[in-house]
Structures are given as structure tokens and as C-alpha cells.
Amino acid sequence: MDSVILDLHNKLKNNEITSEELIKETLEKSKNIQNDLNPFVTICEETNIPKSIDNVLSGIPYVAKDNLSTKDILSTGSSNTLKDYVPFFDATVIERLNKKNACLIGKSAMDELGLGGTGTTCHTGVTKNPWDKTRITGGSSSGSACLVASGVVPFALGSDTGDSIRKPAAYCGIVGYKPTYGAISRFGLFPFASSLDHVGVLTRTVKDAAIVVDNVVGIDENDMTSIDLKSNLTESLTNNISGKKLFYIKNMLDINNYENPSDDLKNIINEFNKTIELARSLGATVDSVEFDQNLLNAIFPIYQCISCAEATSNDSNLTGIIFGPRGEGENYIDMIKNHRTNGFCSLIKRRFIIGSYVLQKENQEKYFLNAKRVRRLLVEKFNELFKTYDAMIMPAAGSIAPKIDSINEVINGTGSMQEVLENYMAIGNFGGYPSITIPNGFVSGMPIGINLTGAVYEDANVLNIAYTLESNMNYRNQIAKEVE
């Protein structure tokens, strides 16, 4: 079975299960998982159960990350600044799923406003990894990853600014896919960094990711950056990659370039190498490409510069004046200060300060504008590579999901190869590339992932490569052990 959604759809259509039963069962599971792993901000007890099953998404339960605006449903972005905010309009992606009669059964927890990669900064507490409750899920789409990995829903919506879909997918042993920038409208997505933000999907199979995305893509008149992918992803899954050309970045996969590499890293690279061999055996070529180390080292710092700069501006609407809890104070400055001081976690405040610093008149040229220049340089290099290659294939992370109590939210900026490997997926956001993480086995009992990234608009090609690899491995539709 290559699609959980199709399987459920057939059961609904053949009356093996009714929509009511499916939703009831999902809600029961949701409550149990919530007690156990804390992935929800809101569980929607009342959802619109469709009267008939007229399309593949009819009656299929899903969750949406809490930074997607949902009409009449609490949407907090996991921030105290929005803890009681109930929007009066739907995000475009939600509206499109509503039209398909998909059933929103909850809003998932996330790192506050998307600015984090651990799932530990939600205002409702830490989301735990369903494979090992002492570990993080990764983030910022932490709740979405948790709920898909624990089998509560077949798909969840997420957002990805650096790797916020693809990294938690790797840590939780599922599929995380962000399409080309603009393919899914950002209207109604609480912004983190507009030039890097993508809406995407977390599923347990590649085909499910294709099915969901096929149903929500397309030009949106409310988003001037929206685009038309002009392809049907589901139909592009041929299970044939003969002749496809892949590459990986040689410097990042040479264990000798790592200072004190962990056993986990060695095993991750071993699993990766096996998958490359698999790709070759399926008729693809896989080249190793040496990449300018200075540019690789720049990825993380320029991501910090650009994302923090845009975030500090994007989140300036959170003043507690129009919405959100009104701050206390004698004047508007004190009121805003009070609201923001009490509302944001310390990680966000630090990032706002970084963002503000790099945008200051005297710093802008040196930091922000140079970061944008290096971003362009990197994108040009990758565009060049994508002229030759169908996709880049890489491990999705350099470790398994870390222990919750090991999380230190301070940015180190060590410039090590480990840091490069943990953060390189931001390339996908710099270039707006389609990028997908799929499971690639286990290390130390925890799931790991590989990532495939291709040229803009080449979503169908990238997804087909992912689908074909997935079909020839044994990690499709994994449900986490702890909750089975």
C-alpha cells in the first residue's frame, strides 16, 4: 500500500467504515496522544463530516499547524501573544481543503511562531517524539510531525522556513515535503520570514504528500508570490528513475571532515550510502560534487541574518493593540512593551534582536545585504548544478532526534561541519526549491531520513525519485513504536 489516504478513501467509499466512525476514532486517538505527547494546541471536537465521499480527500482527517489561520478556530501560532486569537478568515490552504471536505480535527503545536527547530518553545509545552518520549520531535512543525508519526492522521499541514517540515519528518520517521516556493499560497500563514516561508505537508508516504499537495496548489489571488506548478504530482509517480542524475555534496559526507564524529553520524552516513547504492541499482547515477566550503559554512549565518530580519518586521503586528491580550502601561509604548515582553519566549526575543541588529542602518550593508548577496550566490551555484542533475540527495540531519533535556536554544555558530550538516536544508528555502525528506531506516533505534531537493518547478521529478526510493525500501507508512 503506497497511500494511506487512498486506502482510507476506499474504505469510506466501500462503507467499510463511515466518516463518523473514522472521525470518532481519530478524536479518541487524538486525546490519548495528547495526554502522552502533547502535540495539540486545539482538538476540534466538531468537524464538518461530509455527507458523501466525492473526492479522494472527502472525510479524511487531518491537522493543521497552529500558524495557519482557521476561521472560528483558535489559531495561536503557539504564542502567548495570540493565545486567545480566533481568526475570522481561513488560510487559502485551509479553504481549499475545506472545499474537498477534508476534516480538520485539530491544530498542532509548534515552536513559537515558527522560530525554532525543536518543538520545545510552544506556549502549551514541549511536544514529545512518539518513538522515544525523552526526545524532541524537531520543529517547528513539531505537533504535525508527531501526529502523523503516531498514526493519528494520514497527513498534517506544516510550514518550512529553514527545514521546519523536513527536519521533524526525519526525526519522526515520516515524509515531509515543501513544494516550490509559492506553489501553496501563504495567505493565512502567520509569517516567520516571508522570502523563505513555505507551506507544505507531512505524511507517511510520498504518494500521500503528492495527493494532498495536488489538491491545494495553484495561483491564489491573495498571494502575489503564488505560482502554478503546471503538473500533476500524483500522476508523475512512475516508480522509474532509470537515467536520473543525482548528486551529493562530497565534503559533507566525508567523515574525516568531522571533529569527533559520533557513532550515530557514522551510521547515518552508512545508511545514506546504502540508499545511494540502491538508487544506482535502480538505474540512476549518483555523483559526488565538491562544494565551496566557505559557501557551505555561510548557509547557517545567512539563514540567521535573513530569517531573523524578516521575522522582526513580520511580527511587528503583534502589539496587543488590535488583537491579542492588551498589555498594561501608561502609554502605547509601555503597552506594546509589556505585551511583547510577557508574550514571547526568550528564543524569539533573541532572534528579534539579531534581526533588528542586522537591519540597522550602520549594520545593514555588512550583515543583511551581504547575507542576501551570499544567498544569491548559493542559489546560482545550485541552479547551475540543477541544470545537470535532477536532484541533490543528502542525509536530512546529522543526528537522531536529540534528548529533550539536551536542548540548548542558544545559537552557537561554531562553524563546524556538524553545524553545516544540521542546517544545510535551508538551501531549499533560499532557492525556493521543492524538497522532500523520506525515512531512511533507523540508527540507535530512532528513525533517520534522507532529503531530495531539485530545481524550482521540478516537484514532479523530485517526488518521483523519492517515491521510487521509498518503494524499494522498507520504511513506508511507519507508525511510531511507542504508540502502537
Place this chain on the structure above:
Amino acid sequence: MELIPVIGLEMHAEMKSTTKVFSPAENTYNDISNLHVNKIDMAFPGILPLVNMECMEKAIEMALILNCNIPKIFMFDRKNYYYPDLPKGYQITQFNKPIGTNGYLTIDVDGEEKKVEILDIHLEEDSASLDHYSYFSLIDYNRAGVPLLETVSAPCIHSSKEAVAFLDTMKNIFRYTGISDADIKRGQIRCDVNVSMMEKGSSEFGTKVEVKNVNNIANVAATIEYEIKRQTELISAGRKDEIVQETRRYDEATNTTISMRSKADAIDYKYFVEPNIPPFNISDELVEEIKSRIPVLPNEKKLKYINELNLSSIEANIIVKDKEVSDYFDKLIELGTDIKLSTNWVINQVTDYINNNDINISELYLNPERLKYIIDQVISNKISNKQAKELFSKSLELNREPSELIKELGMEQLNDSDELRTLIISLLDNNKTQVEEYKNGKTNMFQFFVGQVMKETKGKANPVMVKEILTEEISNR
């Protein structure tokens, strides 16, 4: 030491458009607060801006009128600052690539032509408006997101008179093109005024003071006058160093400017490119089409009045100053009304009336058709000028057709020569003594007879005809 004022203006004009510049909310002035508001205007989480192409086209039109260079690619920037009237916490504006740069505008300062250099013209969004009360402030989001066109002049203006001429010309262009209603009363024109004093013969600018948000043209003049006086006095008193680079505001009550903040406290707006609006281009064809849409502008119209209608320069200036007045005048002429009288009536009675009553000419009951009727009666000698003025006032007072009033007021002139002759003959017959006296050389008796005719006809007799017939009849005696 002679000092020359150096003035640069930043003129903000609220544009006329169907919807706001980045949202589908209506762009309409309304006395009821918070009526024309979209979620985009209030910056609810997840909103994105949508560029209104109508505003883009109008902004390009203005840039073309100001002889500016138009960029190949358009983009917007964010200007970041916190203020309760700015919901997003940033204003979308054009910092890196304004819609027009390096242009100029020719203005008329007391009959002298002057070229004002335009540094740039750019499109941005207005903030909400605030009403401050003693214990609280109220926010009206109707204005949030209203398109604003900001025109920045070079520091090439040297007097309040030149500044006023520049702003008046701009205001007229806005109204002629319909780019803005430029309604001062509604605060649609606001200016930031930069003033410094320069020593004559020097090329070094003095320290510049910026007076922000001056909200009408008369106040701009007052601001400039005050700053010239203040800075000149300081320099003359040897206290030049007390002129500091700062932001001030104009205080209407005292007619002075008051310091708001020094340069050290200047806000760093942290400008950066707006990522939600991808750079876009506008085809050369569309720019050409916009160019072809530019209507006849005041300067051109003025020349037409002078050359084709033989108006004096002063008359032409007065009429073109207000587009609606000019349209009204054009209509009068188009209807075939006498040019000389039309000019006089429009410049005097009509303008006085609308100014005194503070109304738009479009609201005037005496539309061009009705005014033509009155003027035609004067031309055909049916009524006197004095009567025409009375008819004008009565008609406006009562909102009644002048053609009806003329009868009711008994104004129609007696032009029937037979009737007049009969009357004159019987008058001469009844006043034989006076006829004798006239014949004996008492020529002022002629006026006596004219007076008698007017008395008999209650002033309706056509005085020209009376004189003709009387001369004839009296010589026959």
C-alpha cells in the same frame, strides 16, 4: 551678510482610487469611522499585500507629468517603526526604486517661470488616523492603506511664495488628472517642509530643519515664514549653532514651529525590500497608453485661453487655478456664450459666490446653461448689468430658474418701439412748457423726459431706444 532660504518639500497626496493600495477595501472618505476596513488594513496574522494596479498606473501618470525617469522594474520596501496608527508595524513604501526619479515641474511665480527639480515620486500606504482625547485615543482604520503619492522636490525653492506656487500647481495637476482630489479640508495634502538658510554666494547649505506633517498649503507658507525668521534671527544674533538638525512640527495655534526630536533621536526605519511583492515590470506599451491618457493640464489650458480666447494672463490664471471652474468656463464657451462676459462673470460673480459660500462650483445652482441665459439677456439688451446681478443673486437665493424669475421680478425690458413712441408722444403732449424750454436751449430737459419714461415704465424701458425715439420726436416739435 545676506541669507537665502533653501527649501525642499515632500508633498503627500492621498490618491483617488476604487480600492486601497494594498487591499480590496474601498478607498472612500467617510465620516463614519472604521467602515472601509479589510483584514489586510488591520494586519491580522497571515495577511499579504496586493498591489492595486490602478494606483500603480496613476502614480506612473504623475511621474510622467513630472518628467521623471520610470524604472524598468518596480518593487516596494518596508519602513519599520512602531506606532498605534501603523497596524503592521511597518509601512509599505518605495525606498530603493521609486516610481519616478529626476524630474521637474515648471511653475509660474507671479508671471515668472521657475523649474522645480523633482528628486523622486513614490507610492506608499497611509496610516490609520488617530483622535486624541484627554484620557484616551481612538483609531480610525478607514485611512489605513489609502494610497499616498509622495513627491520630493530638490532643495531648490527659495521663498514661501515659490513653495505655494509649486504646491498649488501640483494640487491643480492632481485635480485635472483625477489622480487625487487634493482636498485640503479632508487632509488629503500633507507636507514635510525642509528649511535652511544659505549665505549668498556660498554653495554650502546651512543646517536643515524638517517640519513634519504640515497639513495645508497656507500652513506650509506660515511654516516657511516662521522658520526663515527664526533661523535668520539666530544667525544674525551670532547664535547660528543653535540651529540644529532636528524634526519640528507646526503649531497652528501660535503660528510657530516646535521641536519634536533631534537628529540623535532620529528613527532608524530599517528599510528593506518587501518580500511579499515580487518585483514586476510594466510594459512600454502600457506606459505609452498611460501617457496618452494625460488630459490637458492647467499650463496648457492657460495658453489656450490666452491664444485662442484672447484672455489676459491674469484672467487665464484665475480660471485654470481650479479644474472645476475651468470646466465650468469651458462649458459656457462651448454653449456659445459671449467670451468677454463669460470671463467676467466667472472670475467675479461666480468665483466670489463659491468662495463666500464655501461650495464647489459643481454644486452651484446656476450651471453653465442657466448662467448663459442671464448673460444672453444682457447681450441682447433685455436687462441691464445691474438687473443681471440681481437676477443672479435671486436665482441662487431661491434656487429658481432665471427665465422664470426675470418675469416675476418684472425685469424684462420694454423694447417695443411703437409702445415707447406712443408713450413718448403723449408725454411730450402733456408737457408742452418743458418742450418749449428745451427748444429754447435748456438741453438738460432731455434727461427730464427720459426720467419720466423710465418712471412710467417702472424702469423697464430700453434706455437706448428711449433716447433714440425721444430725440426723433422732440426734433419734430
